[in-house]
Amino acid sequence: MLAYTVRRVIATIPVMLIVALFVFSLLYIAPGDPAAIIAGDQATPDDVERIRASLGLDRPFLIRFTEWLFRVMQGDLGVSIFTNLPVSHMIKQRLEPTYSLMLLTLIIALTFAIPMGVLAAWKQGTWIDRLVMVFAVLGFSVPVFVVGYVLAYTFALQLDWFPVQGYTPIGTSFTGWLSNLMLPAVALGGAFIALIARITRATMLEVLSQDYVRTAKAKGVGQGAILFVHALKNAAVPIITIIGIGFAGLIGGAVVTESVFAIPGVGRLVVDAILRRDYPVIQGVVLMFSFTYVIVNLIVDLLYTVFDPRIRY
Amino acid sequence: MPPLLDVQNLQTHFGTIDGVVRAVEGVSFHINAGETVGVVGESGCGKSVTAMSILRLIQTPPGKILFQGRDLLELSEPEMQAIRGKDISMIFQEPMTSLNPVLTVGRQIGETVVLHEGLSAREAEQRAVEMLTLVGIPAPGRRVREYPHQLSGGMRQRVMIAMALACSPQLLVADEPTTALDVTIQAQILELMRDLKTRVGAAIMLITHDLGVVAEMAQRVIVMYAGRKVEEGTVEEIFLNPLHPYTRGLMGAMPKLGSSLHETGRTKLTEIQGQVPSLRKPIIGCAFASRCPGVTDVCRKIAPAIEQKAPAHWVACHYAERAMAAA
Ligand SMILES: Nc1ncnc2c1ncn2[C@@H]1O[C@H](COP(=O)(O)OP(=O)(O)OP(=O)(O)O)[C@@H](O)[C@H]1O
Numbered sequence: 118m119l120a121y122t123v124r125r126v127i128a129t130i131p132v133m134l135i136v137a138l139f140v141f142s143l144l145y146i147a148p149g150d151p152a153a154i155i156a157g158d159q160a161t162p163d164d165v166e167r168i169r170a171s172l173g174l175d176r177p178f179l180i181r182f183t184e185w186l187f188r189v190m191q192g193d194l195g196v197s198i199f200t201n202l203p204v205s206h207m208i209k210q211r212l213e214p215t216y217s218l219m220l221l222t223l224i225i226a227l228t229f230a231i232p233m234g235v236l237a238a239w240k241q242g243t244w245i246d247r248l249v250m251v252f253a254v255l256g257f258s259v260p261v262f263v264v265g266y267v268l269a270y271t272f273a274l275q276l277d278w279f280p281v282q283g284y285t286p287i288g289t290s291f292t293g294w295l296s297n298l299m300l301p302a303v304a305l306g307g308a309f310i311a312l313i314a315r316i317t318r319a320t321m322l323e324v325l326s327q328d329y330v331r332t333a334k335a336k337g338v339g340q341g342a343i344l345f346v347h348a349l350k351n352a353a354v355p356i357i358t359i360i361g362i363g364f365a366g367l368i369g370g371a372v373v374t375e376s377v378f379a380i381p382g383v384g385r386l387v388v389d390a391i392l393r394r395d396y397p398v399i400q401g402v403v404l405m406f407s408f409t410y411v412i413v414n415l416i417v418d419l420l421y422t423v424f425d426p427r428i429r430y
Numbered sequence: 431m432p433p434l435l436d437v438q439n440l441q442t443h444f445g446t447i448d449g450v451v452r453a454v455e456g457v458s459f460h461i462n463a464g465e466t467v468g469v470v471g472e473s474g475c476g477k478s479v480t481a482m483s484i485l486r487l488i489q490t491p492p493g494k495i496l497f498q499g500r501d502l503l504e505l506s507e508p509e510m511q512a513i514r515g516k517d518i519s520m521i522f523q524e525p526m527t528s529l530n531p532v533l534t535v536g537r538q539i540g541e542t543v544v545l546h547e548g549l550s551a552r553e554a555e556q557r558a559v560e561m562l563t564l565v566g567i568p569a570p571g572r573r574v575r576e577y578p579h580q581l582s583g584g585m586r587q588r589v590m591i592a593m594a595l596a597c598s599p600q601l602l603v604a605d606e607p608t609t610a611l612d613v614t615i616q617a618q619i620l621e622l623m624r625d626l627k628t629r630v631g632a633a634i635m636l637i638t639h640d641l642g643v644v645a646e647m648a649q650r651v652i653v654m655y656a657g658r659k660v661e662e663g664t665v666e667e668i669f670l671n672p673l674h675p676y677t678r679g680l681m682g683a684m685p686k687l688g689s690s691l692h693e694t695g696r697t698k699l700t701e702i703q704g705q706v707p708s709l710r711k712p713i714i715g716c717a718f719a720s721r722c723p724g725v726t727d728v729c730r731k732i733a734p735a736i737e738q739k740a741p742a743h744w745v746a747c748h749y750a751e752r753a754m755a756a757a
């Protein structure tokens with residue numbers, strides 16, 4: 118198990134390197150000359166050249182990449198072009214709201230999606246099944262910002278059950294934290310719930326037709342234990358796989374959700390940075406999101422062995 | 431004394447997109463306490479469906495299934511759950527797929543006793559070790575913590591048997607327990623079942639393709655064809671004096687009088703000419719008419735009733751007397 122873990126961790130290194138290379142190249146791929154933009158409309162060509170040199174934009178790509186990579190590995194993500202603050206510091210300040218939102222979304226998605234999928238598979242072809250599938254299609258096709266505005270209008274403005282926007286740190290007040298994040302998490306979770314419920318239903322349908330489910334029934338095991346112990350554990354690998362893959366959508370959705378609900382998270386930071394072409398910040402945030410994604414999928418890889426003993430360490 | 435299991439006029443039909451499949455059509459039989467009854471017949475004749483109807487693993491069919499005097503078809507699902515795995519348990523044909531791949535062997539055996547005898551998890555594991563010892567699995571203390579994929583086919587079938595017998599059931603339904611195993615393992619498993627039967631005292635409904643297995647294990651035989659019971663009798667009667675042309679066909683050749691059962695033993699079911707009739711249409715006349723060498727007009731029109739021809743011998747054939755005279 119330890120050897121497997123170490124091997125999986127090592128396997129993420131090339132992935133991270135490729136991500137880093139891509140993130141660094143962003144500056145070259147993206148349209149517009151950052152030096153010209155920073156210099157502003159009134160600048161002379163000389164000014165632009167000076168700024169280009171100060172950013173190091175005039176030196177060879179590979180050298181700059183290597184230097185940048187070494188700094189990144191020491192936790193130095195550069196300095197924001199606009200605020201002149203260290204990027205790592207700016208991101209760190211905004212990590213809590215973003216990770217809180219993702220975590221709460223994940224918890225809500227799992228508690229609803231898995232029982233929904235299991236129920237739909239068990240009651241295949243009935244109105245319960247159809248209801249779940251309709252929800253799955255809706256959750257998938259309605260964009261996060263639409264759900265977000267509808268929820269905010271109904272539950273915050275009209276009913277006044279939750280704050281309309283903003284964020285309370287969990288350290289300040291847990292209930293404040295929860296009530297601030299509840300609507301954003303539900304809005305963000307819709308598509309995720311739909312995705313997980315669908316895959317749970319499909320996988321459970323297949324598992325429920327297996328011989329060992331019949332064996333369990335012949336032993337006198339009750340319906341609940343058949344579904345949630347005998348069958349669900351067999352369905353776990355495809356389900357956690359889709360959670361890992363779907364996490365990418367969650368990251369994208371979080372950026373949008375933070376804008377809708379004015380949550381001061383990394384998503385807002387990156388949106389502002391993109392508007393201002395603040396490349397060091399964009400690079401830092403993309404790197405941080407990629408790193409999160411890789412870590413989540415590493416955890417998924419490790420969870421496989423917990424759920425399926427046939428997967429070799 | 432009433433029989434342990436008394437199946438009366440069981441009719442299991444399946445509604446499918448292209449019509450009703452009459453898998454079991456009016457089958458009646460009984461099994462006494464402690465007795466082994468063999469059920470034989472070609473593939474698709476309804477053996478498994480009969481077995482699964484008894485445990486109500488498929489939707490409740492019409493008919494009566496009296497077990498210790500109670501009609502299983504009238505019980506609620508929780509009442510039925512209390513019987514499955516405790517009073518009646520089942521071994522399936524496919525040991526490779528019948529065990530749950532993600533639960534330990536000990537967990538799967540222990541679950542039965544946790545459910546039916548209220549044992550704690552620790553006691554259940556203890557019992558699982560005992561059961562594995564009983565079915566002859568070496569190093570049971572280590573094996574209980576292993577998963578099915580770490581065991582061979584023969585071992586898995588032993589685990590299935592251990593699981594089925596963990597609560598000392600009154601009736602064990604064994605659906606082709608050795609078909610998927612190779613010959614030496616088959617012999618071991620049969621030996622084990624016979625041995626355990628004497629210890630636990632369970633009655634066995636033994637479904638098989640292998641007439642040799644029936645000869646070795648059973649006291650009585652039921653022959654099924656196209657969802658019907660066509661012949662029933664003691665092993666001696668059926669093997670030495672088969673009356674139904676289908677049963678004779680199954681045996682390939684009539685055993686000579688005075689030959690020992692073991693000589694006839696190892697014969698597998700031989701191929702019979704012709705096709706099994708479709709179960710999607712009602713069958714008029716005798717179900718075997720289309721394949722029977724001695725078929726007459728009567729057979730094509732009137733379905734023969736099952737009648738007693740000897741003290742321990744029933745058969746459904748218009749010409750059973752002819753067969754008796756020839757013998
Ligand atoms: N769920 C079902 N839906 C429709 N038809 C079914 C179903 N289960 C079984 N049947 C049909 O019922 C008939 C009897 O099947 P059964 O499995 O009892 O045969 P069997 O005697 O056990 O054969 P084998 O020796 O191959 O195991 C077959 O024609 C089969 O196709």
Ligand SMILES: [Mg+2]
Nearest residue numbers: 477478479605
């Ligand atoms: Mg069968």
